[in-house]
Amino acid sequence: AQSVTQPDIHITVSEGASLELRCNYSYGATPYLFWYVQSPGQGLQLLLKYFSGDTLVQGIKGFEAEFKRSQSSFNLRKPSVHWSDAAEYFCAVGAGWEYGNKLVFGAGTILRVKS
């Protein structure tokens, strides 16, 4: 069965500082990996995804993530955080269409940005 662990419940960074949000997954085959962002009272917005190929993927809003198979990780990074990045971030793993397209989400990491 798939599972996702986001070890950090809350992270606080200063505006302009770099950011790394951790994500570890468990899945027997090559996973589909996603990062979503959720602002208060809103739905989920896709930041980036990894299906195959280059293990460093670029997303929207200046975010990137690196797939490391040996560490079962898919950490999200941003070189310089803006106050508008404050939100909750979810990592998710999917098995693909053949398995009902189900996504398994982590519990989320709340990002606070201090000025």
Added chain:
Amino acid sequence: ETGVTQSPTHLIKTRGQQVTLRCSSQSGHNTVSWYQQALGQGPQFIFQYYREEENGRGNFPPRFSGLQFPNYSSELNVNALELDDSALYLCASSLEHTGELFFGEGSRLTVL
């Protein structure tokens, strides 16, 4: 391009009642999934519909049921509501054979 829309945005029910939530998929998308997000948790997969049939189901009891219509819109029905059903219910649409989901803003259900 019209995104995923859900209705109602908020509703309050009492224990034992029934609720229907609605979702219109993004233009061109033929697959709809439903997720439950309890407060402080990540979303949990309820089920997915493709070509008007259930195409995958998570660990939810049969009182959670759904429909997909020929125009690809969908309904989530929950019978015999329990207090623990209080949550944000998210609908997501996608194209068949792709893993990328596009989410709506959700319907927040409160059960008293």
